[in-house]
Amino acid sequence: MTSSSTLIPTIDSLEQPELHAALRQCIDQKTKPLGALGQLEALMLQLGLVLGSTAPELQAPQLLVFAADHGLTAQGVSAYPSDVTWQMVENFLAGGAAVSVLARQHGLALQVVDAGVAHDFTPRAGLVNAKIAHGTADASQGPAMSEAQCGQALQRGRELLAGLPGNVLLLGEMGIGNTSAAALLLARLARLPIEICTGRGTGVDDTQLTHKTEVLARTLRRHPDAQTPLAALAALGGFEIAMMVGAVLEAALQRRVIVVDGFITGAAVLVAARLQPAVLQRCVFSHQSAEAGHALMLRELQATPLLHLGLRLGEGSGAALAWPLLQSAATLLRDMASFASAGVSEAAQ
Numbered sequence: 001m002t003s004s005s006t007l008i009p010t011i012d013s014l015e016q017p018e019l020h021a022a023l024r025q026c027i028d029q030k031t032k033p034l035g036a037l038g039q040l041e042a043l044m045l046q047l048g049l050v051l052g053s054t055a056p057e058l059q060a061p062q063l064l065v066f067a068a069d070h071g072l073t074a075q076g077v078s079a080y081p082s083d084v085t086w087q088m089v090e091n092f093l094a095g096g097a098a099v100s101v102l103a104r105q106h107g108l109a110l111q112v113v114d115a116g117v118a119h120d121f122t123p124r125a126g127l128v129n130a131k132i133a134h135g136t137a138d139a140s141q142g143p144a145m146s147e148a149q150c151g152q153a154l155q156r157g158r159e160l161l162a163g164l165p166g167n168v169l170l171l172g173e174m175g176i177g178n179t180s181a182a183a184l185l186l187a188r189l190a191r192l193p194i195e196i197c198t199g200r201g202t203g204v205d206d207t208q209l210t211h212k213t214e215v216l217a218r219t220l221r222r223h224p225d226a227q228t229p230l231a232a233l234a235a236l237g238g239f240e241i242a243m244m245v246g247a248v249l250e251a252a253l254q255r256r257v258i259v260v261d262g263f264i265t266g267a268a269v270l271v272a273a274r275l276q277p278a279v280l281q282r283c284v285f286s287h288q289s290a291e292a293g294h295a296l297m298l299r300e301l302q303a304t305p306l307l308h309l310g311l312r313l314g315e316g317s318g319a320a321l322a323w324p325l326l327q328s329a330a331t332l333l334r335d336m337a338s339f340a341s342a343g344v345s346e347a348a349q
């Protein structure tokens, strides 16, 4: 594998005390009671800090849906067959999936990245071929991917960002079995019991959930040495997750706003944050998923999600749904009058 210093960029902390003070002042001087825009005020502040302006403009938002298959599905950890991964990729490209509809509604440029689907696609517009392999190996039997493959996925993820227009990246994913990979990464990197990290994913019943949890517990025991973020990613992760880690790191380096979706995109952000903690300054957490481990993951990341809609879909659907809130935050910051400009009296005393 290429040395991790070339794979992993250094993400500097956004230390900008003057801009921070200017943004706080700007937000507090808007014509509203102090703090009255609630969580949107934190978002306004964050967008200003990431984009380096008291009048930030969100430009050409790009939604990338990273797709891959998982060898662990051989152990019966999902309610759906692996073929759904490539079939849903076709559905994304045909414009019929939930994320396709939402991206169209909101004017988000959508591309599907084949990070490692076990299927050969016909090349076409909207589909990026970044296939590392036809699915990972079964992580209950050995490492999901080699260190070299993990490095390739990180590198490809970084390269995808080069030349991508705009200043916002929205994350999405598709991969039958990937709630298992995400639960394994959460358990290992946050040192949490696998029982509380494991959820129903596509909707496994009680018996299947018990089985899934046993498989994941066994898989963790199979990889006692995979303790660092990169070792855990290679042993337990997936190609779409590894490629998202690279994309998140590069997007952070380029000072893009990163809109995180649910449990699986969150797992990629968890790995990236363990490598370079300052990536979190650039991340907006769109929603809290109904997937059991997601609340724990968000707590681990000290993240406050924007929406609580009981979604458990993935694809980037939550990120797309939260997009109008980011637009509103940026527009309010730019266009709202101040007490002085509007001639409105400030608080008494």
Ligand SMILES: Cc1cc2ncn([C@H]3O[C@H](COP(=O)(O)O)[C@@H](O)[C@H]3O)c2cc1C
Residues within 6 Å of the ligand: 077, 078, 079, 080, 084, 088, 173, 174, 175, 176, 177, 178, 179, 180, 200, 201, 202, 203, 313, 314, 315
């Ligand atoms: C039709 C269909 C569309 C989806 N879109 C996203 N997922 C979601 O479900 C999968 C993860 O759940 P598990 O770990 O249980 O397999 C991922 O592909 C995720 O994106 C879907 C799942 C299905 C069945």
Ligand SMILES: O=C(O)c1cccnc1
Residues within 6 Å of the ligand: 179, 201, 202, 261, 262, 263, 264, 265, 289, 290, 291, 294, 311, 312, 313, 314, 315
């Ligand atoms: O939270 C998610 O992103 C999620 C949950 C269940 C299934 N697929 C994705």
